[in-house]
Amino acid sequence: MDEKKLTTQTENFSEWYNQLVLRSEMADYAPVRGCMVVRPYGWALWENIQKAFDERFKATGHVNAAFPLLIPQSFMTKEKEHVEGFAPELAVVTYGGGELLEEPLVVRPTSETIIGTMYSKWIHSYRDLPVLINQWGNVVRWEMRTKLFLRTLEFYWQEGHTAHATAEEAQEETIKILNIYADFARNEAAIPVVAGQKSESEKFAGAKVTYSIEAMMGDTKALQSGTSHNLGQNFAKAFDIKFLDENNQLQYCYTTSWGVSTRIIGAIIMTHGDDQGLVLPPHLAPIQMVIVPIFRKEEEKQAVMEAVNAVVKGLPNVRIKVDDRQGVTPGFKFNDWEMKGVPLRIEIGPKDVQNGTLALARRDIPGRDGKSFQPMQGFETYIPEMLETIQANMLAKATKFRDDHIFDVDNFEDFKDVVENKGWAKVWWSDDAENEAKIKEITKATLRCYAESEGEGICFYSGRKTDKKVYFARAY
Amino acid sequence: MDEKKLTTQTENFSEWYNQLVLRSEMADYAPVRGCMVVRPYGWALWENIQKAFDERFKATGHVNAAFPLLIPQSFMTKEKEHVEGFAPELAVVTYGGGELLEEPLVVRPTSETIIGTMYSKWIHSYRDLPVLINQWGNVVRWEMRTKLFLRTLEFYWQEGHTAHATAEEAQEETIKILNIYADFARNEAAIPVVAGQKSESEKFAGAKVTYSIEAMMGDTKALQSGTSHNLGQNFAKAFDIKFLDENNQLQYCYTTSWGVSTRIIGAIIMTHGDDQGLVLPPHLAPIQMVIVPIFRKEEEKQAVMEAVNAVVKGLPNVRIKVDDRQGVTPGFKFNDWEMKGVPLRIEIGPKDVQNGTLALARRDIPGRDGKSFQPMQGFETYIPEMLETIQANMLAKATKFRDDHIFDVDNFEDFKDVVENKGWAKVWWSDDAENEAKIKEITKATLRCYAESEGEGICFYSGRKTDKKVYFARAY
Numbered sequence: 045m046d047e048k049k050l051t052t053q054t055e056n057f058s059e060w061y062n063q064l065v066l067r068s069e070m071a072d073y074a075p076v077r078g079c080m081v082v083r084p085y086g087w088a089l090w091e092n093i094q095k096a097f098d099e100r101f102k103a104t105g106h107v108n109a110a111f112p113l114l115i116p117q118s119f120m121t122k123e124k125e126h127v128e129g130f131a132p133e134l135a136v137v138t139y140g141g142g143e144l145l146e147e148p149l150v151v152r153p154t155s156e157t158i159i160g161t162m163y164s165k166w167i168h169s170y171r172d173l174p175v176l177i178n179q180w181g182n183v184v185r186w187e188m189r190t191k192l193f194l195r196t197l198e199f200y201w202q203e204g205h206t207a208h209a210t211a212e213e214a215q216e217e218t219i220k221i222l223n224i225y226a227d228f229a230r231n232e233a234a235i236p237v238v239a240g241q242k243s244e245s246e247k248f249a250g251a252k253v254t255y256s257i258e259a260m261m262g263d264t265k266a267l268q269s270g271t272s273h274n275l276g277q278n279f280a281k282a283f284d285i286k287f288l289d290e291n292n293q294l295q296y297c298y299t300t301s302w303g304v305s306t307r308i309i310g311a312i313i314m315t316h317g318d319d320q321g322l323v324l325p326p327h328l329a330p331i332q333m334v335i336v337p338i339f340r341k342e343e344e345k346q347a348v349m350e351a352v353n354a355v356v357k358g359l360p361n362v363r364i365k366v367d368d369r370q371g372v373t374p375g376f377k378f379n380d381w382e383m384k385g386v387p388l389r390i391e392i393g394p395k396d397v398q399n400g401t402l403a404l405a406r407r408d409i410p411g412r413d414g415k416s417f418q419p420m421q422g423f424e425t426y427i428p429e430m431l432e433t434i435q436a437n438m439l440a441k442a443t444k445f446r447d448d449h450i451f452d453v454d455n456f457e458d459f460k461d462v463v464e465n466k467g468w469a470k471v472w473w474s475d476d477a478e479n480e481a482k483i484k485e486i487t488k489a490t491l492r493c494y495a496e497s498e499g500e501g502i503c504f505y506s507g508r509k510t511d512k513k514v515y516f517a518r519a520y
Numbered sequence: 521m522d523e524k525k526l527t528t529q530t531e532n533f534s535e536w537y538n539q540l541v542l543r544s545e546m547a548d549y550a551p552v553r554g555c556m557v558v559r560p561y562g563w564a565l566w567e568n569i570q571k572a573f574d575e576r577f578k579a580t581g582h583v584n585a586a587f588p589l590l591i592p593q594s595f596m597t598k599e600k601e602h603v604e605g606f607a608p609e610l611a612v613v614t615y616g617g618g619e620l621l622e623e624p625l626v627v628r629p630t631s632e633t634i635i636g637t638m639y640s641k642w643i644h645s646y647r648d649l650p651v652l653i654n655q656w657g658n659v660v661r662w663e664m665r666t667k668l669f670l671r672t673l674e675f676y677w678q679e680g681h682t683a684h685a686t687a688e689e690a691q692e693e694t695i696k697i698l699n700i701y702a703d704f705a706r707n708e709a710a711i712p713v714v715a716g717q718k719s720e721s722e723k724f725a726g727a728k729v730t731y732s733i734e735a736m737m738g739d740t741k742a743l744q745s746g747t748s749h750n751l752g753q754n755f756a757k758a759f760d761i762k763f764l765d766e767n768n769q770l771q772y773c774y775t776t777s778w779g780v781s782t783r784i785i786g787a788i789i790m791t792h793g794d795d796q797g798l799v800l801p802p803h804l805a806p807i808q809m810v811i812v813p814i815f816r817k818e819e820e821k822q823a824v825m826e827a828v829n830a831v832v833k834g835l836p837n838v839r840i841k842v843d844d845r846q847g848v849t850p851g852f853k854f855n856d857w858e859m860k861g862v863p864l865r866i867e868i869g870p871k872d873v874q875n876g877t878l879a880l881a882r883r884d885i886p887g888r889d890g891k892s893f894q895p896m897q898g899f900e901t902y903i904p905e906m907l908e909t910i911q912a913n914m915l916a917k918a919t920k921f922r923d924d925h926i927f928d929v930d931n932f933e934d935f936k937d938v939v940e941n942k943g944w945a946k947v948w949w950s951d952d953a954e955n956e957a958k959i960k961e962i963t964k965a966t967l968r969c970y971a972e973s974e975g976e977g978i979c980f981y982s983g984r985k986t987d988k989k990v991y992f993a994r995a996y
Binding site for chain 1: 595642673
């Protein structure tokens with residue numbers, strides 16, 4: 045580990061993030077501009093994220109499959125809005141096996157087109173519906189300004205693609221997934237996301253309606269962390285996905301698509317991280333607890349290691365790392381695991397063995413307040429409990445931070461001050477794409493999503509009456 | 521399910537395979553020539569395969585990571601043999617974001633070059649070694665003649681890439697992985713593979729030594745089902761992967777790479793399948809047991825479904841599917857699940873409920889011999905046992921088939937007869953790449969791998985004395 049201190053969040057949040065991702069060994073820059081290498085520590089986190097989502101998808105009847113990486117270029121043009129949205133971002137294969145291809149192939153930026161093509165082949169009757177397929181994979185979008193995990197040319201994600209007999213079922217699916225995303229964010233990632241519908245300007249290219257989960261980062265900027273799209277019959281019509289209904293009438297399907305990507309790792313880093321490094325939620329942390337054995341003399345070693353092994357053995361369901369590296373000081377190890385965001389640390393030295401105690405340090409509460417001595421006895425119970433306490437505390441802390449930085453405003457002057465200096469603005473809003481664009485131009489803030497609202501109010505910008513509230517914020 | 525009978529294995533093995541892959545819904549042809557869609561049933565099998573490998577890799581100290589899909593074209597040329605091996609198979613991205621790229625990017629056919637580049641950045645000292653990283657992902661090779669699972673433009677695999685301080689450690693790793701591959705094949709896939717070293721002509725482009733596991737298919741052809749390469753210092757020198765040893769001397773690392781792909785699904789299909797369809801080994805089968813409830817009248821339904829639910833509840837660790845589809849006959853269902861290779865089937869009807877029995881049918885023993893009535897009582901014990909019996913029987917059957925089709929021969933005439941009509945030839949062999957090429961030209965048989973041997977003998981082809989035995993066979 046690099047001994048130099050991290051740039052602090054207040055000095056430069058963006059630089060703090062970049063340094064932290066590299067120094068915690070979550071990811072590294074690849075030799076191709078804008079691409080990343082997800083290193084083993086980052087990938088272990090992603091595997092835990094995948095598992096938590098995959099269980100939720102399977103519990104709600106979804107199955108996984110794999111569709112091709114390469115898509116004929118002509119497929120991309122079949123849905124009008126879709127091609128406009130994605131054409132500028134495509135990576136195109138023009139040579140294969142040394143020969144110029146007759147038709148260029150696009151490296152998938154998303155898979156609606158190729159999956160739609162297969163669905164039109166597989167779906168014949170209402171008995172074949174619903175089709176509830178998810179895919180874990182990689183996609184490529186030719187982004188100009190990139191940042192590790194947040195926006196890279198290639199990224200990893202899951203993309204669900206479902207087909208239904210009715211508009212109602214498709215809408216139900218879209219919301220079901222939005223709720224799964226929000227539930228994951230809150231209960232696994234300890235991120236108190238706001239979930240809601242996107243505006244027309246911000247929706248997915250080709251969708252009827254897009255919903256998203258929006259997370260507030262430590263610098264108060266918003267990060268869109270997952271999207272669920274009701275595609276209506278747009279793609280079914282473009283790709284001829286039809287079925288015979290119970291009355292033997294040919295109908296177009298209603299489809300949905302939805303995705304969460306490795307971007308969520310960026311959300312976890314920027315929601316919970318501090319100037320010492322990552323702070324990972326126990327439910328997802330690759331290492332939930334690190335044990336640092338401390339001894340000077342060889343004769344102390346045996347007793348210390350016996351205690352260490354007893355703790356490891358007593359906690360078969362906790363992901364534990366014993367840091368028995370030689371040649372580095374305990375202080376170095378502490379810093380290292382703090383940088384890597386391990387939720388709980390135990391030190392065990394000869395005195396602890398003698399006193400029958402463990403020295404604990406919680407990552408979520410830095411400094412002295414997070415440290416305690418606990419009796420060795422009963423660790424099998426209180427350590428898993430403490431991990432849950434940390435998880436809950438991280439969510440509570442992030443929720444307070446979020447709520448402290450959302451401001452109800454009713455005029456443009458206050459709005460500007462909020463989105464430029466303080467956080468998110470929650471406002472009455474009369475839908476107007478032109479006004480939305482103007483606000484973006486002036487303040488760089490975008491409409492993140494619709495908020496829950498009751499009654500009516502006056503749009504802070506147009507002065508028109510409306511029954512809708514929305515969140516505006518600067519975003520990644 | 522298509523009601524038409526499969527083409528039989530004896531009629532046309534290749535056609536039997538193609539039909540079966542489609543009709544069992546394991547995979548489908550993608551709209552791009554040579555690409556496949558792995559459908560949910562096939563992907564569920566792949567997930568079980570991945571899990572079985574991943575556990576073995578992690579238990580031996582390996583970790584997962586993700587390296588980029590796109591590789592600068594110049595990287596491919598750094599290792600001389602590597603570029604010669606892969607240049608004809610590359611898919612090349614020349615446009616990104618609408619612009620012609622300064623340097624074309626290759627879609628990875630394998631990742632030695634990009635991973636080597638990162639290792640040269642990460643590895644500094646002997647303390648950083650060994651590096652034991654695996655990656656699950658997709659790769660693209662521009663193949664001309666393709667076949668679902670066996671050879672497709674894009675396929676899914678794991679590729680391990682390790683770096684070591686000494687030649688001995690690298691060799692140890694290479695063999696450790698070969699043994700993991702063979703262990704998986706035998707104990708999970710019930711495929712009695714032969715494991716051994718490849719000849720110089722057949723080794724991986726850039727390797728010092730390649731080892732493989734070779735499986736015998738139902739038509740007696742060989743299928744290379746996994747490879748483990750000792751790369752020596754070839755890639756370390758080409759990509760400058762160096763470390764300071766304990767004496768502060770700069771040394772090149774020794775590296776390995778190894779992979780198993782979705783091809784192993786083809787091996788499972790062609791090792792165990794029969795004229796009724798797939799026969800999946802219980803350890804990997806997505807559905808280990810299907811229950812078909814049988815009743816005519818509504819008043820029979822409740823008692824039958826109670827028994828069905830009791831069986832499901834009593835077997836929480838068995839992957840069970842209850843086929844309660846309306847509007848299709850039990851006979852149709854039986855054929856369907858036979859086609860899909862589910863290891864065990866239970867029928868439960870009103871009479872079974874009355875008698876307290878279950879009607880069982882084993883997929884590995886077609887026809888009457890595989891059917892039995894068992895008391896309902898004790899199913900929690902005997903059904904898991906029966907799944908293990910099926911697993912063991914499949915391995916025994918495949919082992920007998922393999923052994924019945926390997927022939928020791930000592931002259932070219934017999935050799936030709938064996939490899940063209942009977943199976944694999946096991947022969948004394950004096951290494952000679954020219955003779956190997958001649959044999960391939962005349963008989964289409966290739967040297968699959970070295971066999972274990974004792975003492976010395978006379979090479980069947982050159983007549984020279986040798987201490988080596990090898991397997992020759994026609995292969996996929």
